[in-house]
Amino acid sequence: MSTVILLIHVMIAVALVGVVLLQRSEGGALGIGGGGGGGGFMTGRSAGNALTKTTAILAACFFVTSLALSILASQQRAPSTILPAGEGGLAPLQIPSAPAPAAPTAPPVPAAPQAPQSE
Numbered sequence: 001m002s003t004v005i006l007l008i009h010v011m012i013a014v015a016l017v018g019v020v021l022l023q024r025s026e027g028g029a030l031g032i033g034g035g036g037g038g039g040g041f042m043t044g045r046s047a048g049n050a051l052t053k054t055t056a057i058l059a060a061c062f063f064v065t066s067l068a069l070s071i072l073a074s075q076q077r078a079p080s081t082i083l084p085a086g087e088g089g090l091a092p093l094q095i096p097s098a099p100a101p102a103a104p105t106a107p108p109v110p111a112a113p114q115a116p117q118s119e
Contacts, residue, residue, distance in 0.1 A: 002072045009065040016058040023051045 002069065002076070005065055005068050005072065009062070009069060012058055012062050012065060016055070016062055019051060019054050019058060023055070
């Protein structure tokens with residue numbers, strides 16, 4: 001299903017690019033259909049209306065297929081978790097406990113200084 005919608009989406013995108021490039025530009029003769037004198041098969045006003053309506057319809061279709069693809073992608077994704085699964089769903093995370101630290105030992109007591117031995 002998503003493959004079919006993706007193919008339709010790509011075809012709409014290519015058609016939308018083509019229709020936008022055919023439109024007459026406002027700033028000069030930058031578009032394919034906007035340059036020269038009147039030798040086209042469509043005259044000014046009818047070409048503008050037809051291309052504008054076609055662009056609007058293709059843009060709406062592009063928007064709808066984009067939403068459909070995003071909804072399908074979110075439904076097909078499996079939920080993921082980092083928590084281990086228990087019998088009844090998710091179990092609380094078990095953190096291994098570290099052994100309790102040993103009681104500090106007293107530092108060794110230095111031996112009492114011995115008196116010098118006389119000879």
